[in-house]
Amino acid sequence: MIGAGPRGTSVLERLLANWAAAGPAGTLHIDVIDPYPAGPGHVWQPGQSRLYLMNTQSFYPTVIPEDPALAAPLAGHTFDQWRDLQQRHPDPSLTDEERAEVSGLGQADFPSRALYGRYLRSTLEELLTRIPAGVTVDFHPATATSVRHAAAAGADPAAADPVAAQDSAVRFDVVLDDGTVLTVDSVVLALGHLDARLNAEQRELLTAAEELGLLYLPPAAPADVDWSVVPAGEPVLVRGMGLNFFDVMGQLTEGRGGRFLAAEDNAELTYVPSGREPLIIAASRRGTPYRAKATLTGYYPGSVQLRYCTEDAIAKFAESGIRPSFDFDLWPLLHRDAIWAYYSTLARSQPGAVLTDPAEFLRALDESLRPHAHSTGKWENTMESVVAIHVRAAHRLDLLGLAAPLAGRSFGSRSELDAAVVDYLLDDARRSALGENDAVKMAIGALHHGRAVLKTAVADSGITDESWVAGLRGWFESFVEGLASGPPALRAAQLAALARAGVVRFVGPDPKFGVDRRARTFIAASPWVGFGTDESVDGGSGGVLGGAGGAGASSRTGSGAGGAGLGTASGGAGLGAAVAGDSAAGSVAASAMIEALAPANRVAANASPLLEQLLAEGLVRPRLMMSVEGTPVQTSGLDVVPHPYRPLGANGSVTEGIYVLGLQLSAAQWGTAIAAEARPASGPVYRSGQRTLRDADEIARDILGR
Known part of the structure; x- marks a missing residue:
């Protein structure tokens, strides 16, 4: 077993459960290899800062399966069961x-990653x-550096085919x-999150930082970073506003003694800096962070039930011998469900937004969304006509626009x-509170x-390669993560408070970096942000903006390709200053x-001696x-055959035998970073929820049967 985090722990648990269920004679020996403590592994170390929160609530995660078709677990609980047990009978x-x-910690609260690591241990x-x-x-407690067939040990790997x-x-x-x-006899690669080149x-940025005496912190697990090296009172450019951004934000604010105070008359927060x-x-x-999660009693909203993108509907493709395309077959089904969820909620919670009788509107909308055989390609036009008649313009849904608010x-x-x-x-925090x-x-x-249905639909070559590359991974993954994989709503309120306190400022959409x-500074600029008269700075020279998108901020500055000629600020960058970190032509410097x-x-691209050896040989x-x-x-994951992988x-x-x-299954499965889901107390139970645990069980049974 190479990797002893949650997935490695799941395979170990399944090996023990299946061995006990079969009651065979003989012996089984398991070697578990990981430089980090077994159970939590790298990501979930119990000693890390409690400011690092999980992105799921207490009721969600588990490493113990609850499927009656699988061998009964010998021990363990879901995280929520463990939480409840510790509240009643704390482990000494x-x-x-x-x-x-x-x-x-409540059932619907977001635990720290440290506490989840304690559960795993x-x-x-x-x-x-x-x-x-x-x-x-x-x-x-070591790192595996190579895996070779024993018969070929000591031989030149290039001299023979090690797979034959x-x-x-x-x-x-x-x-x-x-x-x-x-x-x-067998090797399980449960490698989890790895460093990457x-x-x-x-x-280029790292090289420039080393040459110029700048500080550059490359991509890393937040708990691995020494945040004390980031200087106080100076501007720091942070690229990325997904989940890792909130980890950085927490360490550089609350982690340095700042405090958030709740207002008495509303849910807004005020930030008191430590200095x-x-x-x-x-x-x-996008220029904005991911949207925050809604305040719900379950992982999925109970008032939303899929009508079109259902597991039964997906199964019909296979029954008909059709390998669906994402954009043309699957997305139209989910698109309908999102539209219905929006307008049915609007008619219920804000009937004044509907110009006609809400029930009449929903009947017309329902009819327009039905995938009629003779008008499948035109349903969007029909739906938009219905909405134009029945719904006030300010309340009409721009679904794709939700992910790009600027x-x-x-x-x-x-x-x-x-x-x-x-x-x-x-606004996003207010909407989250409305649930x-x-x-x-x-x-x-x-x-x-x-997304839970699609995980099953697209797994194991369930959609065409073309639509996996251009559709699922090409646009939908980024779109849905920005909407449905956001932080707890508290984080949106905290970020707003930090911005109002002058501790956080923003660059704007489509930024270029250089x-x-x-x-001797890093610089960044957005082509959509100008430089107002309230933000005067001294000009400079020598700035070059690069990165994806080409010509930097030249559309705003009038400079040549790459944005040459952008200046830098000569003045103060203290907290709360109106021009802190600003550079000429609307760029920022740090x-x-x-x-x-x-x-x-x-x-x-993973910087793993083991993966590099396996690939090279x-x-x-x-x-x-x-x-x-x-x-x-070339996709992100390994080429594998199921089942087991x-x-x-x-x-x-x-x-055979490996x-x-x-995570290394990311070309066979979608959403491999998400943990196994405990069986919900109510609502739908999706097959994808405990997919990882079933995969672990398949591996265990195959190993024991070899």
């Missing part, structure tokens, strides 16, 4: 911090007290970085932009439901830059898919 080994958090410890007869387990002539007696030598060599732009914060200059493609807008100054982002954040009574959040709720070597991104999840290969133009595209080698044959689980 819990620290004071863990006791304090768990005592006040407790689950593993309980499992190890129930090891069946004949089973032994050894843990190796495999049989049921195949064995592997697993080499660890402490010099240990383990000879085993920097892309070309990131390498040790930097000035955070936030940048992302699209189509330009701003005369950074202050104008900041005010617009604060308005967006406060199932907000039409926008329920449209997003339908997308959230639909380095001003003469001024001597520190943070990539608020996780390392790239691409097997060809042909035991595994990345998955290639064909684009619509017929061009092969085993990798294909360079020559196209299956590498199994893959988790």
Whole structure:
């Protein structure tokens, strides 16, 4: 077992459960390899800051399956069951911090990642007290550096085909970085989140930082970063406003002694700085963070039920022998569901937004959404005509626009932009608080439901390669993550408070990034943000903006290709200053830059000695898919065959005896980063919810049957 985080723990649990259920004679030995403590693994270390929150509520995650068709677990609970147990009968080994958090943690609250790590460790410890007869387990706090067929050990890997002539007696030598060599019958790759090599732009920024004495923090797991190196009172450019951004935000504000105070008359917050914060200059493609989660009693809104993008509807494609396209077959179904969720909620919660009788409107809308055989391609036009007749213009849904709230807008100054982002954040937090009574959040709720259905629909080549590349991963993934994978609503309210306190400012949509070597700063600019008269700065020279999109801010500055000639600020960058961090032509400057991104999840780019060896010697290969133009595209994951998932080698044959689980399956499954879902107390139970645990069970049963 290489990797001892949640997925490795799940395979271990399934091996023990299936061994006990079969009651075989003989022995089973399991070696578990991970440089981080088993159970929590790398991401969920119990000692990390409690400001790092999970993105799911207490009732959601589990490493223990609840499927009666699987071998019964020997021990363990869902996280919520464990939380309840600790509140009633606290484990004596819990620290004071863990006791304090768990005592006040509700079923619908967002736990810290540290507490989830404590759950994982407790689950593993309980499992190890129930090891069946004949089973032994050894843990190796080390890194696996290579896996080779034992018969080829010591031979030149290039001299023979290591994937050929495999049989049921195949064995592997697993080499660890402490010099240990383990000879085993099976290998499970449950590698989880890995470091990755920097892309070309990131390498250039790092090189420039080293040459100019700047601070550049590349993509990393937030708990691995020493945030104390970020200077107080100075501007820091933060790229990315997804989930990692809120981790950065928390460490540089609350983590430095700042406090949020709740207003007595509304849900808005006020931030009281400690004086040790930097000035955070936030940048992302949208110009805004992910939308916050709605306040719900369950993972999915109970008032939203899918009518079109259902598991039964998806199954009909397979029954008809059709391999669906995402854009033309699947998205129209989910699009209908999002529209119905929005307008049915609007008619219920804001009947004044409907110009006619709400019931009459919903009947007409229902009819327009039916996928009539003779007018399937025209349903959007029919639906829009119905909406135009029945709904006030200000309340009509622009679904794709929800993910780009600043699209189509330009701003005369950074202050104008900041005010617009604060308005967006406060509106989003207000909508989250309304929960199932907000039409926008329920449209997003339908997308959230639909994502669970789509995970099953698209798995194992369920859609065409072309639509996986151009549709699912090409546009939909980014779109739905920005809407349905956001932080707790508290984070939106906190960010608004920080912006109003002058601790956070924003760059604007479609930013370009670069380095001003003469001024020795990082710079960033948005083509949609001008430079108002309230933000005067001294000019400079030598600035070059680059990155995706080409010509930087030249459309605003009149400079040549790449934005050459952008100046830098000569004056103060203190907290709350109106021109803090501003550079000429509307750009911003900072001597520190943070990539608020996780390392790239691409097997060809992962900085893993083990993956590099397996790829180089042909035991595994990345998955290639064909684009619509017929061009092969290298995907992010390994090429595997189900079930269980085993990798294909360079020559196209299956590498028997090696199994893959988790993030490296991102070319066979979609949404591999999301944990297994505990069975909900009410509402639909989607097959994708415990898919990872069933995958672990398939691996365990195949290993025991070899």
